[in-house]
Amino acid sequence: MYRWPVRSIVLAVASGLLLPFCFPKFDIGLLAWVALIPLHLALDSPSKWRAFRLGWLSGTIGFTGIMAWVVTAMHTYGKVPLLVAYAVLLLLTSYLGLFVALYSAGYVWFRSLIPRYGLFVAPCLWVTLELARTYLFSGLPWSLLGYSQYRQLDVIQIADHLGVYGVSFLLVLVNVAIAELIAWLMPLFRGFVPARLPWELVTTAAILLGLSWAYSTSLIVGEGFQTPKTSLRVGVVQPNVDQSIKWDPAHRDDTLLRYDRLTDTLGGGADLVVWPEAATPFFFEREPEYQLRVLAIANRASAPLLFGSPAVRFDNERRPYLLNSAYLVAPGGTLLGRYDKQHLVPFGEYIPLKSSLLFFLDKLVEGIGDFQAGPGPTVFSFMPRQAQAAGEGDGGRPVKFGVLICYEVIFPDLVRRFAQNGAEFLVTITNDAWFGESSAPMQHFSMVVFRSVENHLAFARAANTGVSGFIDPFGRILDTSPIFTQTAMQAAVPVLQPHTFYSRHGDVFAYGCVLICAVLCLFGLFRTEGPEPDAIAATPV
Structure with a gap:
């Protein structure tokens, strides 16, 4: 992948352009299940620093499309000059894009720490960064990835245990699994290097998606659409x-x-x-x-x-x-x-x-x-x-x-x-x-x-x-x-007064993701450092 940086940039930009379509006004929620695939294909082999830049580019473009209303609020109602309003929008979306940049760098790092199985932690990293966005600098958890599914009632009922972060986790897991499957099916993405079928990742994503659908369907059919008692x-x-x-x-x-x-x-x-x-x-x-x-x-x-x-x-x-x-x-x-x-x-x-x-x-x-x-x-x-x-x-x-x-x-x-x-x-x-x-x-x-x-x-x-x-x-x-x-x-x-798991215990799932990422980060910091993926790939055989 390092041999074609232009292709990496195009793929990262593609994900950025797709993300706004997942949310209102476009409201194509199903697109969120595949919107991050181009970004993950772009992250197939670069160094952490290159992955950071690709993620920042993708995230900034995506949030600029999602948060474009900031210009309306500032210019029309705040009486801020139009050029200043656009500058503030870019500053804000660059900040939000940093979260995607950190995810991208962490994605590459985790994969290098535990080859083949490090990617299972990628959704935990995404959730960790969404949780950080919820609280950092007063918090701006606007349009977290899971919100794109607000019309998919047959999937999102897991939020009564996992919160919106659980839906974000599932979306990222599916995107990662499909990206890995595509990379395996199309060896061009990895320079024709032989690779094993990522069946564990694909199977895990399919099982969790199926469980989410089964739980959500049983809940809304059994209780959700019945006439309430009061x-x-x-x-x-x-x-x-x-x-x-x-x-x-x-x-x-x-x-x-x-x-x-x-x-x-x-x-x-x-x-x-x-x-x-x-x-x-x-x-x-x-x-x-x-x-x-x-x-x-x-x-x-x-x-x-x-x-x-x-x-x-x-x-x-x-x-x-x-x-x-x-x-x-x-x-x-x-x-x-x-x-x-x-x-x-x-x-x-x-x-x-x-x-x-x-x-x-x-x-x-x-x-x-x-x-x-x-x-x-x-x-x-x-x-x-x-x-x-x-x-x-x-x-x-x-x-x-x-x-x-x-x-x-x-x-x-x-x-x-x-x-x-x-x-x-x-x-x-x-x-x-x-x-x-x-x-x-x-x-x-x-x-x-x-x-x-x-x-x-x-x-x-x-x-x-x-x-x-x-x-x-x-x-x-x-x-x-x-x-x-x-x-x-x-x-x-x-x-009603149902007292769901979430209302009783809050973001236990999200903090569990933070803990998993922290353990893996500690493992990475204390292990013997090796060369960056690009350096390995560039070594002559």
């Missing part, structure tokens, strides 16, 4: 308030009238009404006139109202700070609870290192000032009007649910803590207006599917400009709204 009518409102006027005081009345009208179209039959993140363009706790108008809407709906609104608090020195909050109010005006967003969006809700290194930057999202993180997960409870189910209702028992605000829903461990605290269904509220008509709103929505599967909890989602909708506890999308439309929709949301 459910609630949840209504979500999508007001489609333009981001450019959202915080303009002159449009407050029009905004509230829009919410009032859309809530009224739900017909008063909902057990819970949900408005999006930052629905009120004012401080709910500090604007008595507008507060009364919101409570009046809840009264007319005859149901608890959940909505987003900023809150002001003061530290020990009486300095004010802001919280991105969700309030739950009863029809009679009683405040049933407030949740403060824990995981804030860097450069959207606050500027990291603003007091020192990044003092010259401002937030990309226009509106009010910087926010601070809330204390932790809060589970709300309320008394439903009546359980809408095929059998008996739940009597007078209150129902518990958790709320995720915007970006928080892409963090698996954060969501599972709500399930661990007793939530029986989940709600996410967001304002995706600053994504524009890009692929991001549907990418954001697709990740919610996995949070449902991981915890076997239904989700209701209210987004200012869409996508709003409902997902059942096994990841089936019950209903969605078009983006940039005004609408109100409602659905029967199953109420």
Whole structure:
């Protein structure tokens, strides 16, 4: 392979170009099972450093296609000059591409450490790096490879044990196995060097894929599509308030009238009404006139109202700070609870290192000032009007649910803590207006599917400009709204408290992959070093 560097580059670029097609808007999820094959063929024999560069090239191209919406957010809504927006996009995708670069270098290294069997650890390395991406520098686990399968319900149910990382593991294993099989079938890739059939790798991939399909199918046929014993009518409102006027005081009345009208179209039959993140363009706790108008809407709906609104608090020195909050109010005006967003969006809700290194930057999202993180997960409870189910209702028992605000829903461990605290269904509220008509709103929505599967909890989602909708506890999308439309929709949301393995134990599988990679890395560091693969290949016979 070292004799044809151009071919290696073409193959690496091919994988980079294929990756965006696996996710919305293109949404060709089945492509993810083969998209990484060209990259793995390009990594057939280069040195670790050459593999790193090929992986970086492939990953940067792939993430540029996936994250192209960053330009829309920065230029259209953040008022950043277009060239600067593209430069920031490239900087971000180059950073994300480093994870693919590290994977590629590790792939070559592991194969050299344990010839023939080192590749079994390659999916563990991919998962390890996805886990690192989830937490490093505040975390950006956007469009992990497993998310490409959000529509493949007959495969992804393993997430209730392994999380989204388990699906990523399976995808990478299948890609590696097929790449090795192709390399064996086409000796040209290895310079006509005789090779053994990689039957162990192919067999393992086929068995694990079959087990995943069998488990997923048995679950959704046996439980997932049956009528739930208990459910609630949840209504979500999508007001489609333009981001450019959202915080303009002159449009407050029009905004509230829009919410009032859309809530009224739900017909008063909902057990819970949900408005999006930052629905009120004012401080709910500090604007008595507008507060009364919101409570009046809840009264007319005859149901608890959940909505987003900023809150002001003061530290020990009486300095004010802001919280991105969700309030739950009863029809009679009683405040049933407030949740403060824990995981804030860097450069959207606050500027990291603003007091020192990044003092010259401002937030990309226009509106009010910087926010601070809330204390932790809060589970709300309320008394439903009546359980809408095929059998008996739940009597007078209150129902518990958790709320995720915007970006928080892409963090698996954060969501599972709500399930661990007793939530029986989940709600996410967001304002995706600053994504524009890009692929991001549907990418954001697709990740919610996995949070449902991981915890076997239904989700209701209210987004200012869409996508709003409902997902059942096994990841089936019950209903969605078009983006940039005004609408109100409602659905029967199953109420469960299943306590899946994932909701109880979290990312045990992912950390197991980290441990396996750590052991192999230690083995590699302490063994006697040999020459790089290129040096071996170049040695005359």
